[in-house]
Amino acid sequence: MNTKRIALAITVALILQMGLASLSVLNGGGIDLVLVAVVALALGNGPIVGLLVGAIGGMMQDALGGGIIGIGGISKTLIGFFVGSLSVQLMVVGLAPKFLVFLGASQLNSLFFIGLYLLLGLPMPAFSFVAIAGHAIVNGVVGVVWISVIEMVQKRVLRQRERYKFRRRFGTW
Amino acid sequence: MIDIHRRTGYLLATVIVVQILLISVQVTSSSGAPLIQTVTFGLLSRAQIGLSGGLTSLRDGWTGYFALQDVSKDNVRLRQEIASLKVRVQEQGAMVRRNESLRDLLAMDRTVSLSTVAAEVIAGDVTPWFRTLTIGRGAADGIQLDAAVIAPDGVVGRVVGQPAQGAAKVQLIIDRNAAIGGMVERTGVPGILNGVEGNPQPFVDRSLPLNMKYVSNLSDVQVGDRVVTSSIEGIYPKGFLIGYIERVRQGPNLYQEIQVRPTVDFNALDHVLVVMEPPRMQEFGQPSQ
Numbered sequence: 001m002n003t004k005r006i007a008l009a010i011t012v013a014l015i016l017q018m019g020l021a022s023l024s025v026l027n028g029g030g031i032d033l034v035l036v037a038v039v040a041l042a043l044g045n046g047p048i049v050g051l052l053v054g055a056i057g058g059m060m061q062d063a064l065g066g067g068i069i070g071i072g073g074i075s076k077t078l079i080g081f082f083v084g085s086l087s088v089q090l091m092v093v094g095l096a097p098k099f100l101v102f103l104g105a106s107q108l109n110s111l112f113f114i115g116l117y118l119l120l121g122l123p124m125p126a127f128s129f130v131a132i133a134g135h136a137i138v139n140g141v142v143g144v145v146w147i148s149v150i151e152m153v154q155k156r157v158l159r160q161r162e163r164y165k166f167r168r169r170f171g172t173w
Numbered sequence: 174m175i176d177i178h179r180r181t182g183y184l185l186a187t188v189i190v191v192q193i194l195l196i197s198v199q200v201t202s203s204s205g206a207p208l209i210q211t212v213t214f215g216l217l218s219r220a221q222i223g224l225s226g227g228l229t230s231l232r233d234g235w236t237g238y239f240a241l242q243d244v245s246k247d248n249v250r251l252r253q254e255i256a257s258l259k260v261r262v263q264e265q266g267a268m269v270r271r272n273e274s275l276r277d278l279l280a281m282d283r284t285v286s287l288s289t290v291a292a293e294v295i296a297g298d299v300t301p302w303f304r305t306l307t308i309g310r311g312a313a314d315g316i317q318l319d320a321a322v323i324a325p326d327g328v329v330g331r332v333v334g335q336p337a338q339g340a341a342k343v344q345l346i347i348d349r350n351a352a353i354g355g356m357v358e359r360t361g362v363p364g365i366l367n368g369v370e371g372n373p374q375p376f377v378d379r380s381l382p383l384n385m386k387y388v389s390n391l392s393d394v395q396v397g398d399r400v401v402t403s404s405i406e407g408i409y410p411k412g413f414l415i416g417y418i419e420r421v422r423q424g425p426n427l428y429q430e431i432q433v434r435p436t437v438d439f440n441a442l443d444h445v446l447v448v449m450e451p452p453r454m455q456e457f458g459q460p461s462q
Contacts, residue, residue, distance in 0.1 A: 018224055018296065047181050055188045059195075063213040064221070065298070066305050066334065066342050070196040074189055081185050120200060123350050 013037035030135030036143045047084030054080030075112035102143035106136035218340035225295040259325030267412025289446040304348040311336040321448040327414040327436040354405030364388040385431035
């Protein structure tokens with residue numbers, strides 16, 4: 001995946017996240033599309049893309065969310081790096097393993113985020129472990145759907161290209 | 174030259190260090206609002222305004238498509254009128270109640286003129302961690318830090334952070350870090366209200382009650398009592414409705430455990446009013462000599 005596509009993916013995630021927030025649709029439901037994008041890109045492109053996308057996406061989200069810029073950035077950087085490293089070591093194939101990766105990444109992200117607030121001695125944002133688990137499940141489902149749609153589109157484009165090549169070579173009957 | 178593809182750890186460390194430096198700049202800043210936060214919020218809020226505008230146009234176009242243009246316009250106009258009338262009724266009710274109790278004791282002005290500016294809610298929470306929203310009015314409209322934000326149904330919150338030119342961030346009263354001075358209208362018992370500690374339901378983030386603290390076990394407080402602003406913090410105008418008492422329990426120590434249900438539906442806020450002037454010093458009392 002080239003740089004333009006990565007930039008496009010993270011931009012789309014941010015815009016959709018802002019759109020969800022401004023429409024009050026599922027507001028507070030815990031969908032974190034930036035996290036979903038970071039995990040999806042890290043799974044497909046490795047730790048370098050993961051950590052860079054995590055840093056940029058996280059900081060943009062911090063700036064929009066009113067928190068301290070960098071806290072969400074650090075947590076998403078670490079998530080991008082860990083998931084990217086995992087994808088280099090293991091082949092994550094199938095919906096259930098991918099769901100587990102999204103689920104774990106979402107929970108880790110929440111723990112990093114809260115941990116950094118604790119570490120810095122800042123006023124803690126409201127949270128509960130039930131809510132974190134709920135957010136992780138939601139992000140897991142959204143992540144799996146996201147990856148499935150992307151894979152479906154990629155397959156379709158590939159098939160179209162193959163047909164086009166075949167027609168050019170042999171013509172139509 | 175370091176090959177980052179081989180030395181991913183260096184890149185990770187660099188990115189983390191840069192972000193830690195960024196955080197340290199914000200945390201140790203002595204001024205109220207960190208410059209970096211103000212600048213980035215200013216820039217990104219423009220994108221939010223643009224996006225919100227685009228979405229609003231799309232939504233308006235869709236709803237007005239099936240020959241409902243006039244009905245939809247009338248509906249919007251009437252809703253705005255109702256909202257402004259509700260606020261006026263609340264303002265006058267508060268004024269009358271205050272006058273009744275103090276008329277015999279003090280020579281007070283019979284009129285309370287609140288200077289307000291109407292603002293559209295352009296964005297909700299971008300992260301699930303904070304209960305804030307963004308309004309489409311900012312420093313260019315005279316919005317200042319700590320300005321009170323109200324709605325026809327009651328108090329919404331206050332402006333936090335340095336407002337951008339065309340947008341400002343509002344901390345809702347249900348945020349855990351928010352605090353507001355309130356009193357039971359029937360008996361005048363004062364207390365401090367703030368958001369609940371946890372987030373009990375993952376999917377109904379904004380329908381939370383408030384805790385009312387520091388109300389003595391001996392005070393007369395009943396379920397259903399109205400709780401209004403006391404203006405003790407010098408931000409919110411006095412006498413505006415916050416909510417109704419939902420639960421009262423005698424506490425183990427000196428104070429009762431009270432839950433207040435806010436009257437504002439924070440999930441359905443479209444327009445709010447920003448109070449342009451802070452309450453007068455006289456309203457929350459002079460220090461005793």
